[in-house]
Amino acid sequence: MKRSHVVLAALLLAGPAVAHHGWGSYDAAKPVTVTGPIITSKYENPHATLTVKGSDKEWTVTLAPTSRMGNRGASLAVVSVGKTVSAFGYPSTVEKDEMRAERITIDGKTYEMR
């Protein structure tokens, strides 16, 4: 009895979810390709992120953990500000203007992010 009350209270107190990593909150049925210059580049864990000036709007593009990116050749220098990137991926179902990239192409080279 007491336990169920505590759990219920916790559920009521819990605010709306903010989506985060994992592929669960991205809509694989609506793939998008965002192409444009890199405006900002964060080479950080748990995932590197770019902001990219796409043709329609500015996108936040979520990439992979930095160690995986490094292993695949997508170093900090490759995803640096000012370069043109083409990112194929899926839009977030939760965060506005965010997408998670399956792969990115920079300077004619394609890097898998998954």
Next chain:
Amino acid sequence: MLDSAPGIFVALEGSGVGQAIRQSPWIYMAANVGHIVSLMVFAGAVAVLDLRMAGAFAATSPGHVLGGARRVAILAFLGLVLTGAVLFTAEASHVIMNAVFQLKLALIALGLLNITLFEFFVAPQVKNLPPLAPLPAAARRAGIVSIVVWVAVAICGRSIAYF
């Protein structure tokens, strides 16, 4: 971000420590691995303790099982808190607003409350009983509540990334 997190969590994430965790090629990964390893040890110790309280391994001395498993569980819990704090700091402003994380915190509080009540009111009655002696109903209850709560905590932990 849908809602803005309280300033302290924004500050924690933006702090030098937060930046160092995110920018290091290995700290975040090491904390992730350490969290899982700590969880395995914690779950093992808690399972032994809880199953004994629930009536399994009746031929063992409850006091000995309790003492040994408790020590391992405490060490593993410290490992969980330490590695969890690293993972949390890296993304504090997002994670604190995550409903599953909030539920996880509430369940951890419930698990710790269960342990506290057990240690104060039940463990003293149990620890000197001989092997094969029937345990009080409260010991059985505490053991079952503990297993359910800690499994739920682990499920929440793994689910944070998907909500």
